[in-house]
Amino acid sequence: xxxxxxxxxxxxxxxxxxxxxxxxxxxxxxxxxxxxxxxxxxxxxxxxxxxxxxxxxxxxxxxxxxxxxxxxxxxxxxxxxxxxxxxxxxxxxxxxxxxxxxxxxxxxxxxxxxxxxxxxxxxxxxxxxxxxxxxxxxxxxxxxxxxxxxxxxxxxxxxxxxxxxxxxxxxxxxxxxxxxxxxxxxxxxxxxxxxxxxxxxxxxxxxxxxxxxxxxxxxxxxxxxxxxxxxxxxxxxxxxxxxxxxxxxxxxxxxxxxxxxxxxxxxxxxxxxxxxxxxxxxxxxxxxxxxxxxxxxxxxxxxxxxxxxxxxxxxxxxxxxxxxxxxxxxxxxxxxxxxxxxxxxxxxxxxxxxxxxxxxxx
Amino acid sequence: xxxxxxxxxxxxxxxxxxxxxxxxxxxxxxxxxxxxxxxxxxxxxxxxxxxxxxxxxxxxxxxxxxxxxxxxxxxxxxxxxxxxxxxxxxxxxxxxxxxxxxxxxxxxxxxxxxxxxxxxxxxxxxxxxxxxxxxxxxxxxxxxxxxxxxxxxxxxxxxxxxxxxxxxxxxxxxxxxxxxxxxxxxxxxxxxxxxxxxxxxxxxxxxxxxxxxxxxxxxxxxxxxxxxxxxxxxxxxxxxxxxxxxxxxxxxxxxxxxxxxxxxxxxxxxxxxxxxxxxxxxxxxxxxxxxxxxxxxxxxxxxxxxxxxxxxxxxxxxxxxxxxxxxxxxxxxxxxxxxxxxxxxxxxxxxxxxxxxxxxxx
Numbered sequence: 240x241x242x243x244x245x246x247x248x249x250x251x252x253x254x255x256x257x258x259x260x261x262x263x264x265x266x267x268x269x270x271x272x273x274x275x276x277x278x279x280x281x282x283x284x285x286x287x288x289x290x291x292x293x294x295x296x297x298x299x300x301x302x303x304x305x306x307x308x309x310x311x312x313x314x315x316x317x318x319x320x321x322x323x324x325x326x327x328x329x330x331x332x333x334x335x336x337x338x339x340x341x342x343x344x345x346x347x348x349x350x351x352x353x354x355x356x357x358x359x360x361x362x363x364x365x366x367x368x369x370x371x372x373x374x375x376x377x378x379x380x381x382x383x384x385x386x387x388x389x390x391x392x393x394x395x396x397x398x399x400x401x402x403x404x405x406x407x408x409x410x411x412x413x414x415x416x417x418x419x420x421x422x423x424x425x426x427x428x429x430x431x432x433x434x435x436x437x438x439x440x441x442x443x444x445x446x447x448x449x450x451x452x453x454x455x456x457x458x459x460x461x462x463x464x465x466x467x468x469x470x471x472x473x474x475x476x477x478x479x480x481x482x483x484x485x486x487x488x489x490x491x492x493x494x495x496x497x498x499x500x501x502x503x504x505x506x507x508x509x510x511x512x513x514x515x516x517x518x519x520x521x522x523x524x525x526x527x528x529x530x531x532x533x534x535x536x537x538x539x540x541x542x543x544x545x546x547x548x549x550x551x552x553x554x555x556x557x558x559x560x561x562x563x564x565x566x567x568x569x570x571x572x573x574x575x576x577x578x579x580x581x582x583x584x585x586x587x588x589x590x591x592x593x594x595x596x597x598x599x600x601x
Numbered sequence: 602x603x604x605x606x607x608x609x610x611x612x613x614x615x616x617x618x619x620x621x622x623x624x625x626x627x628x629x630x631x632x633x634x635x636x637x638x639x640x641x642x643x644x645x646x647x648x649x650x651x652x653x654x655x656x657x658x659x660x661x662x663x664x665x666x667x668x669x670x671x672x673x674x675x676x677x678x679x680x681x682x683x684x685x686x687x688x689x690x691x692x693x694x695x696x697x698x699x700x701x702x703x704x705x706x707x708x709x710x711x712x713x714x715x716x717x718x719x720x721x722x723x724x725x726x727x728x729x730x731x732x733x734x735x736x737x738x739x740x741x742x743x744x745x746x747x748x749x750x751x752x753x754x755x756x757x758x759x760x761x762x763x764x765x766x767x768x769x770x771x772x773x774x775x776x777x778x779x780x781x782x783x784x785x786x787x788x789x790x791x792x793x794x795x796x797x798x799x800x801x802x803x804x805x806x807x808x809x810x811x812x813x814x815x816x817x818x819x820x821x822x823x824x825x826x827x828x829x830x831x832x833x834x835x836x837x838x839x840x841x842x843x844x845x846x847x848x849x850x851x852x853x854x855x856x857x858x859x860x861x862x863x864x865x866x867x868x869x870x871x872x873x874x875x876x877x878x879x880x881x882x883x884x885x886x887x888x889x890x891x892x893x894x895x896x897x898x899x900x901x902x903x904x905x906x907x908x909x910x911x912x913x914x915x916x917x918x919x920x921x922x923x924x925x926x927x928x929x930x931x932x933x934x935x936x937x938x939x940x941x942x943x944x945x946x947x948x949x950x951x952x953x954x955x956x957x958x959x960x961x962x963x
Contacts, residue, residue, distance in 0.1 A: 244692075246690070246692055246693070247690075282909055282910070304909060304910045305910060324870070324910065324911075325870040325871050325879075325924065326870065327868055327869065327870040327871075327881075327924035327925045328608070328609075328868055328925055330606075330608055331608070349871050349873050350871060350872060350873075350923075350924050352923060352924045352925060353870075353924055356925075375873060375874075379877075379913070380871075380873075380879055380908065380911055380913055381870070381871040381873055381879050381911070382871075382873055383873060384873060384874050412908060506689055506690055507689065508686070508687040508688065508689040508715075508743070509687050509689075509711050509712060509742075509743040509744075510712060511711050511712075511737060511742075511743055511744055511745060511746060512737075512746050515741075517687075517742055517743050519689075522888060522890050522934075522936075522937040523936070523937050523940040526884060526888075527890055528884050528889055528890075528907070545890070546742065546774060547644060547666060547936050547937055547940075548644070548666045548667060548686065549686075549742055549743070551741070551742055561712075561714060562687065562689035562712050562714045562715055563689040563690055563714060563718075572884075574884075574885070574909050575884040575885050575909055578885040578909075578941070579940070579941060581961070599943070
């Protein structure tokens with residue numbers, strides 16, 4: 240099928256750019272942090288097909304953010320899946336514990352109630368769950384606030400026969416989108432200090448704390464060089480959001496950038512007056528939470544605004560685009576954009592090569 | 602199934618509030634504009650089950666914004682469906698023309714290329730499509746800019762054997778969210794003037810222009826009283842977004858308000874420090890384009906911010922909520938929120954009464 244025959248709106252993945260991004264990160268880590276494990280975040284793509292490509296390139300497994308994603312990845316044969324998140328109800332804990340019969344399944348805790356739920360579910364299923372204590376390293380979302388709380392919770396996990404204490408979840412979400420290279424570096428230095436302080440307190444209780452996992456596409460070079468983190472969770476590098484591309488790159492150019500492998504294919508449906516185009520991609524096919532899509536592939540056009548099923552674009556007066564012409568938008572924020580779609584349309588040389596289902600996971 | 606057993610995040614529809622909203626609008630129109638037709642916009646709910654309830658309460662049919670929605674509504678037996686939007690490719694035109702074999706199918710145009718595509722598709726399918734010329738009445742999105750262009754396009758439609766010229770699409774999207782009652786009134790007065798000017802020019806060509814359709818939840822009383830509009834397209838009134846509720850109501854209280862029938866059920870998954878809660882609903886289960894969800898059902902809590910699968914909430918220091926407790930958020934913008942979900946969970950008296958599939962329509 241030719242790309243020109245794909246109905247819009249549709250999410251396109253440029254296979255060459257995708258494979259390039261996977262190779263760029265693998266090469267960087269091999270050179271600069273050879274002992275570090277890469278566990279890419281699958282919440283970016285929700286695609287078992289894509290996850291298998293990451294594992295084939297050296298990833299130890301994946302992270303997920305929902306139990307539905309964990310189920311999709313385990314069913315596709317990914318042998319080591321970490322839920323980098325908390326569950327707080329018995330139903331989801333039971334689903335995780337069941338999956339632990341066929342894969343290594345990890346989950347995070349920051350409260351004794353979550354430990355009790357996971358323990359009960361593992362006992363019931365006759366499996367063992369690998370549990371990480373989440374530490375708030377500056378993100379201000381989940382995670383215990385102090386080394387003492389981390390150590391107490393780690394002890395509770397270690398004393399639970401159905402659970403294995405597996406280390407620390409130490410992801411700093413806010414740091415990813417600090418624009419300045421130095422700002423991001425400073426934020427991760429502080430995150431590393433907090434993670435190390437929690438690990439030391441845990442080790443002082445006689446527990447091993449071998450895994451400290453975190454990092455994202457905006458900051459991975461700092462975690463990789465920290466001497467504290469043992470595992471990286473970058474996800475967005477495979478697709479590369481327009482928003483991430485606004486971060487100041489490494490002034491020394493040692494840290495690689497990534498290509499925009501994901502685009503939203505849309506059709507111009509209306510050209511009502513000179514200077515205005517309307518296309519068929521809106522709030523229901525892309526997330527604008529991190530800003531509008533980039534029109535870098537269409538110089539001269541500017542994004543004016545969205546509605547549910549439309550985007551309005553400003554065009555130069557001599558623009559010759561007509562209803563029926565196609566555009567490719569670079570999403571501002573790939574993860575929630577992908578979650579709106581059922582399929583990733585993979586293409587090379589203007590031809591659709593594969594359709595990858597998105598595990599939307601409801 | 603008890604509501605308490607529904608896995609989160611999940612979109613809930615309060616059946617009593619929904620039926621109340623449908624009845625409130627029907628009663629208002631019967632009293633104040635008895636000859637006017639109601640054609641609710643199904644892009645709000647994408648639910649054939651809900652559309653049937655609207656038709657049972659007197660609606661003449663529904664509007665849709667995508668061809669996928671039109672297919673779902675026609676397949677469910679809705680006999681009169683208007684695509685209040687343009688199509689600009691042959692594939693979608695062909696799907697519409699095929700549907701016109703079993704239902705009255707309408708579509709909008711604002712460019713000769715769209716007329717040609719619809720005509721070719723109708724000829725090919727051996728059906729007739731009802732075509733409305735869209736007029737830009739102030740929204741600044743699609744729609745012809747002048748009465749002359751409207752009349753020329755109407756003439757082209759009327760001369761196409763596969764098409765029936767059916768009137769004007771005259772929706773003013775921007776007016777819906779003007780906060781002041783008087784501002785919205787003034788905007789719709791201007792929209793009515795523009796629609797009437799186009800209709801007059803069309804009638805001067807000897808064409809009938811019996812249908813002038815438009816209006817939304819924020820402005821329907823003005824279109825209803827305009828003497829110009831013959832059909833209303835309000836959609837959001839069935840669910841009532843938190844954003845719409847910020848509009849200034851009618852100072853005279855003649856125009857009714859609506860209840861928030863749609864809520865997002867979410868579980869508190871983390872209470873990391875006093876004063877902060879984290880729940881499992883984020884950018885992937887609700888759209889924040891029109892502002893954050895309302896916490897009106899949980900006095901004392903305040904919305905702090907989203908991430909992909911989380912929302913962080915500020916709580917009073919004495920808040921007793923724990924991981925596992927449930928909250929109901931009122932979405933800021935219902936339409937794109939619904940489009941993220943596969944099911945509407947209908948409930949009454951704390952029990953799930955029905956599951957309505959969402960025609961996401963990819």
